[in-house]
Amino acid sequence: MSGYRALPSVDQLLQSDVGRRLTENHGRQAVTTAIRQRLDAARQAIHDGADGAAEAARLPHLVAADLAVQAATQLRPMLNLTGTVLHTNLGRAIMADEAIVAANVAMASSLALEYDLQTGGRGQRDDHLRGLLCELTGAEDATVVNNNAAAVLIALNTFGQGRNSIVSRGELIEIGGAFRLPDIMARAGTTLVEVGTTNRTHLRDYQDALSDMTGLILKVHTSNYRIEGFTAEVPAPQLAPVARQAGVVLLNDLGAGSLVDLSQWGLRREPTVAEAVAEGADLVTFSGDKLLGGPQAGFIVGRRHLIAQINRNPLKRVLRLDKIRIAALQATLRLYRDPDRLAARLPVLRMLSRPLDDIATQARRLAPQVAALLPEGYGAAPCDCASQIGSGALPTDTIPSAGLRLTGRGGDAPDRLAARLRALPRPVVGHIRDGALILDLRCLGDDADLLEALAQS
Numbered sequence: 001m002s003g004y005r006a007l008p009s010v011d012q013l014l015q016s017d018v019g020r021r022l023t024e025n026h027g028r029q030a031v032t033t034a035i036r037q038r039l040d041a042a043r044q045a046i047h048d049g050a051d052g053a054a055e056a057a058r059l060p061h062l063v064a065a066d067l068a069v070q071a072a073t074q075l076r077p078m079l080n081l082t083g084t085v086l087h088t089n090l091g092r093a094i095m096a097d098e099a100i101v102a103a104n105v106a107m108a109s110s111l112a113l114e115y116d117l118q119t120g121g122r123g124q125r126d127d128h129l130r131g132l133l134c135e136l137t138g139a140e141d142a143t144v145v146n147n148n149a150a151a152v153l154i155a156l157n158t159f160g161q162g163r164n165s166i167v168s169r170g171e172l173i174e175i176g177g178a179f180r181l182p183d184i185m186a187r188a189g190t191t192l193v194e195v196g197t198t199n200r201t202h203l204r205d206y207q208d209a210l211s212d213m214t215g216l217i218l219k220v221h222t223s224n225y226r227i228e229g230f231t232a233e234v235p236a237p238q239l240a241p242v243a244r245q246a247g248v249v250l251l252n253d254l255g256a257g258s259l260v261d262l263s264q265w266g267l268r269r270e271p272t273v274a275e276a277v278a279e280g281a282d283l284v285t286f287s288g289d290k291l292l293g294g295p296q297a298g299f300i301v302g303r304r305h306l307i308a309q310i311n312r313n314p315l316k317r318v319l320r321l322d323k324i325r326i327a328a329l330q331a332t333l334r335l336y337r338d339p340d341r342l343a344a345r346l347p348v349l350r351m352l353s354r355p356l357d358d359i360a361t362q363a364r365r366l367a368p369q370v371a372a373l374l375p376e377g378y379g380a381a382p383c384d385c386a387s388q389i390g391s392g393a394l395p396t397d398t399i400p401s402a403g404l405r406l407t408g409r410g411g412d413a414p415d416r417l418a419a420r421l422r423a424l425p426r427p428v429v430g431h432i433r434d435g436a437l438i439l440d441l442r443c444l445g446d447d448a449d450l451l452e453a454l455a456q457s
């Protein structure tokens, strides 16, 4: 038995062949820290009776493994086979090639972000998007902020601070995370005035609540739930004249807000942003990375003098976008000018509109190949799936899809397999249903993506 003296010093390890190689890959400080931690652990083990020489022999391998774990970023590409196309926890929209190219150019170069190339004078960063947004929504003007939550916040703050904001009790939403409408209202400095009941709100409820202190009426698209049965809500076209007469702003928060009618691709009809504008809302807010299929952003479109007021709010500077996202948004919005090719070029729409036949054929083709790559004792069979748009869009709607049902022996077989697939160099994430791990193939591009990912196990 050898003791502490068998252990090398930090310096000896750093100067060894392994130490030098690790330093080249990970940097001196990271390697030194990893060595110190492992040496401490080895001393403790020897104190508890372990053999010093054995501990010393394990050290280089353990240090290398620690550094490899640290280097493997969570932000590596993965396969979203959950069936939820716009998965918030997995980064929502996958962007179009055009947007990726534009974002790359923006990252690598200076560009005239707030600079007028014709006059050499000052420009406005929103100008790169304004024209497109007005053209695509029919609105008079547009402004852009960090995300849709920010769009709602700044609109509430601009028109509701020190005043009341009226909302139907049926539309007091929590989107998830910390976006609960009452809390956002409080932070925006506006007093929430709830009207109606959870299931029924009438026009007279709004009319009764209007006062000198009212700043705005907020209408919220209840994007992540649906109230069914004995219900009544007041549609925007009925609210618009009431708001106008009272001289208050009517804000319609659409959330997902599509720029095109999705029913042409076989999806359920959602009100488009252009429709919400035409219905008479003074302002409409929606997300950049939900159905629109771009990077995270929040849009506010509507009346020119109101947009100008929002742009003068100091919060606008706090919530503004950087050049990378502006470039990606511009490229994404441009795709909408060519609706005939939109589904081919915009990944979100391509995935959502993918024909069931196509997915089912892929599932049948892949089943035996995937089965061959699974650990001993697991099998794969084609199965029916039900995809969802995600991010709160059309929450109760599912889209018929197809995928693979992976099963193994033992009650915890699906969980163990799921953990294994999450640990792959290119993680594969599905969902567990009825004692099996289900991989919905709607969002899988090429067969090879899945086969190569699984072959790395």
Ligand SMILES: *Cc1c(COP(=O)(O)O)cnc(C)c1O
Pocket: 147, 148, 149, 150, 152, 175, 179, 220, 221, 222, 223, 224, 253, 254, 255, 256, 286, 287, 288, 289, 297, 298, 391, 392
């Ligand atoms: C998603 C959503 C939001 C928040 O949008 P983000 O872009 O996630 O900030 C706000 N309101 C509604 C109705 C939504 O669906």
